[in-house]
Amino acid sequence: MTTMRRRAVPYLLISPTVALIAAFLVYPIGSVAYYSLQHRNLTRPWADGFAGLDNFRRMLFEDELFWHSLGFTAKWVIVEVGLQLILGLALALIVNETFIGRGLARSLVFSPWAVSGVLTTGIWILLYTPSTGVLRFLGQPEAAVLGNPDTVFPAVVVAELWRGVPFFAILLLAGLQGIPGELYEAAAVDGAGRVKRFIHVTLPHLRDAIVLATLLRGVWEFNNVDLLYTLTGGGPAQETMTLPLYVAQRAVDSKDFGYGSALTMAGFVILLFCSILYLRLSRFGGDR
């Protein structure tokens, strides 16, 4: 009796988690698959019914915005993750040095991490609006950067960098702190300069942290709807529409759940495929 009770302990401990994940993550994924085969629109309930693959046909062959949003999603994720990695690594190396006021400096440079996407929008609208922004001090002519298809992309990229770089810096700083100091001493004794130590000691040790951070962040930037939803709404002229933003607009604004679910399924498949491909290519966790 007692051994049986003891065996049950870990299962009891994870049971709330399992129940919550089953009810609010696993079951919903199943129901998305089901909805994607239905016509289902909260604003037009009389037209609901089984659709077969009609939603997917519409998505693949008739919806130009779907393909356009896929292209922009790829561009958005690659540019954001790439720039965040470079800046985040540099920032992590800087705040890993010993200097007076390091704790304060870390709190300050990491602080945008704690800020929401909506608040980021609020702040950057103040900065970008011609009549109120800081760009006038930089000699920028009066121009609405967010309304212009040529400038809107760099504008949203910079705003998201402001909030996104700290995440990379935090993860990589945690990785840096796990590198044994003796390795640097040994490398220094062997005559390795600063650059060589970085290439031969720091980077190999950060490999897994970098792979993990870029993957998590890639998923996150893919999924990042808050900022674009509030800052550009996908505009101007659908120039900044990502696939999840498109899904969110379908769900929130037009309440077209059937078609939105088909888009969601497409998003899942693409995300899963890219994640597996990335982990394979980077040989995560394997010997180097």
Next chain:
Amino acid sequence: MSADVMVRTRTRTVSAGTRRRPAKRKDPGRVLRLYIPLGLYLAFTLVPFYWMLVFALRPAGSTDPVPWPITFEHFETVWNDIGYAVFFKNSVIVGVWSLLFTTVIAVMGGYALARYRFRGRNLFMVVLLCTQFIPGAMMLIPLFSIFKSLGLINSLASLIIADTVFNLPLSIILMSGFISAVPFTVEEAAMVDGCTRLRGFLAIVLPQLRPGLIAVGSFAFIHTWNNFLFALMFVSKQDSFTIPVGLSYTIGEYSADFGALAAGGVVAALPVVCVFAVVQRYLVHGISAGAVKG
């Protein structure tokens, strides 16, 4: 980069700092390598915050880059007229409940992962990691249907549940790292002394988990406080709005009133930025602990 780079925040001592500082002063490259990039990055981080503060604190119509004389008129507008007092209360309710649920369930799950080898453990880990690939935006439609059938639309409970579920996986992984770091022998000793496993855990392990509880709890609170899409989708009555939803409407409707927009932003930022400033070092430490074990 040199050996002192590796001195950990938590073990840094005053003597180590003072002993090494004279050597550093003679290094002219340090200014170029360290202080100039750091200064530039600090400016990039802080100017946007400062700009928001300027707009929030200076009188309407002023264009001074320095907010003087300071006025709180914009805060009165957003707090009383736009309804941020209600949004703030709602956000606190959702944030605190989600923090409590997340932390308690994460301690349970983390303890199971750290201390037991049970069948299905690996599967459980894989499921937790896989959930990280589920985008919240993609779950809006099915979750809306679930909460609708539960009668929880327009109720803060829907947000507490959804945010807890999305906070849990990473919190459990982090927490199991923290629990693994507490030696099992101290628990065994307590059990030899006649404590039950639960009492041993509460009396011996829990106090040592303080950094872990702070890291996981603050992480959960910040995420919940900032969540926008769930609140936008599941709540449509203004007296159930949370701060991010309220702010998004301020951005849309008051785009001419930048003072109100900025003041609303300050209200949204203040709690999380304060929490973050205090717990920042626990977070970095927690991620390294979780990464080592995970």
